[in-house]
Amino acid sequence: MRSLRSEKNIRHYKSAPYLGIWDFYVLLLIIFLSTIALKYYLAPEEGKFCTVYVAGEEVLELPLSVDTKTEIPGTHALLTISGGGASITENDCPNKICIKTGFVSDAGGVIVCAPNKIVVRISGEKSYVTGVHG
Amino acid sequence: MLYRRSASRAYKGVILIAFAVILSILIPIFSASCNARTHILTGNAFGSYYSVEYMGDNRDDELRELISALDEAFAVNGSGDIASINASPVGKSVKVNSYTFRALTLAFEIGCASDEAFTPAAYPLTELWAFAPDNYIGAANSIPSEESVGQTLKTVGTEHFALGDEQTVTKLTDGAGLDLGGIGKGFAADEVSELLGEDLLVADFGATFRVTAPVKISIQNPRGSNLVAEATVSYSSVATSGDYQRFYVVDGVRYNHIMGRDGYPAGHFSEDPVISATVTSPSAALSDALSTAAMVLGNSDELSRLLEKYDASCVLFTETERFTVGNTPFEFIPQK
Numbered sequence: 403m404r405s406l407r408s409e410k411n412i413r414h415y416k417s418a419p420y421l422g423i424w425d426f427y428v429l430l431l432i433i434f435l436s437t438i439a440l441k442y443y444l445a446p447e448e449g450k451f452c453t454v455y456v457a458g459e460e461v462l463e464l465p466l467s468v469d470t471k472t473e474i475p476g477t478h479a480l481l482t483i484s485g486g487g488a489s490i491t492e493n494d495c496p497n498k499i500c501i502k503t504g505f506v507s508d509a510g511g512v513i514v515c516a517p518n519k520i521v522v523r524i525s526g527e528k529s530y531v532t533g534v535h536g
Numbered sequence: 537m538l539y540r541r542s543a544s545r546a547y548k549g550v551i552l553i554a555f556a557v558i559l560s561i562l563i564p565i566f567s568a569s570c571n572a573r574t575h576i577l578t579g580n581a582f583g584s585y586y587s588v589e590y591m592g593d594n595r596d597d598e599l600r601e602l603i604s605a606l607d608e609a610f611a612v613n614g615s616g617d618i619a620s621i622n623a624s625p626v627g628k629s630v631k632v633n634s635y636t637f638r639a640l641t642l643a644f645e646i647g648c649a650s651d652e653a654f655t656p657a658a659y660p661l662t663e664l665w666a667f668a669p670d671n672y673i674g675a676a677n678s679i680p681s682e683e684s685v686g687q688t689l690k691t692v693g694t695e696h697f698a699l700g701d702e703q704t705v706t707k708l709t710d711g712a713g714l715d716l717g718g719i720g721k722g723f724a725a726d727e728v729s730e731l732l733g734e735d736l737l738v739a740d741f742g743a744t745f746r747v748t749a750p751v752k753i754s755i756q757n758p759r760g761s762n763l764v765a766e767a768t769v770s771y772s773s774v775a776t777s778g779d780y781q782r783f784y785v786v787d788g789v790r791y792n793h794i795m796g797r798d799g800y801p802a803g804h805f806s807e808d809p810v811i812s813a814t815v816t817s818p819s820a821a822l823s824d825a826l827s828t829a830a831m832v833l834g835n836s837d838e839l840s841r842l843l844e845k846y847d848a849s850c851v852l853f854t855e856t857e858r859f860t861v862g863n864t865p866f867e868f869i870p871q872k
Contacts, residue, residue, distance in 0.1 A: 530745060532754070533758075
């Protein structure tokens, strides 16, 4: 303990610069890695199912993994599932906002057609509901 | 010299840390993309829909064949086993396939154990009360007379049928009829589970579930569209019976399709009848049949003894109250 703070022991700290080239490299690496990590962790969850509601009633639940085209029951809208995303590709509504929304594939994504009261919701997990059917 | 050595040590440390960080980012990405392929088979059977999710090789054709064979055998109309038994005269043995025979054996056993609270032999009442597939229209002007209910009740019960050794079923009383509606969907889910084994994820037959993978299942509000309870279950089954799908109203009174032991719809003479019963048990056929029994028995000692016998549990809803019987995995969702 007695000689720890002697001039001889701390001489090289005094001669070294405050920040060396390696400090700079380490800083760069940390910034680089945290940018990658953030991008990965903040990426939206991929949707797995799409649920279609007409006037608040659930009418369809389809997996996004199977490409298909189907008319939404009770409407003249055509739901197209392709490449893991869903979109409304035909509809008789006046403004066609739902069609312009295009393909939605992230969990939480929504396509709305206000005139025909259609809501298409993308979810990451299937919801199982027990009840009486038929 | 000292300075140089510490710098090279720092350099090695950074490489190690960088390597670890890169690995920790890449491993989840690769493991997610290497998941085994999941199949989803959907269709219609037992007057409702079905959906089977499973992993491994594609076995859609095999499953479709099994399900349509069960659907045909259990239908009360057509030329399947149950329709043949119902159409056959008293005393004539009808040879049925192994599915029908096993389903009937189990249904008769639960019928006995529940003292006919669940029974596969109440079809004459179902027809009398106009809940059969060919006479149910969702409305009625009048209900059957007390006399006709009493007369029909004499033909109801498993004692009016005999199961023979070589997969034969014999009707013993004229007018008696079988109906596997209360157990068929669950039985099908069990057969699918038997066929697929560990590859099965979820078999859903008209909201009667048999699951292997852990999934969250919610109970629908019997008087609304929101969810009232939920549970995460695996290697289990869940089935619900209720008064809110097949029913009609006459003079302000609701009559539902589940027949009580007195020949009237379940809960008809109860002040606060059960309107939804959800049963969890190891087998879907059991859950299916026991949920019907729970509608008939209500929150009673008889029900808790029955559930205990089959290692099952139950969530019951009446108009005003809710009960759990046994060790149910369901938890009520707080309502706003």
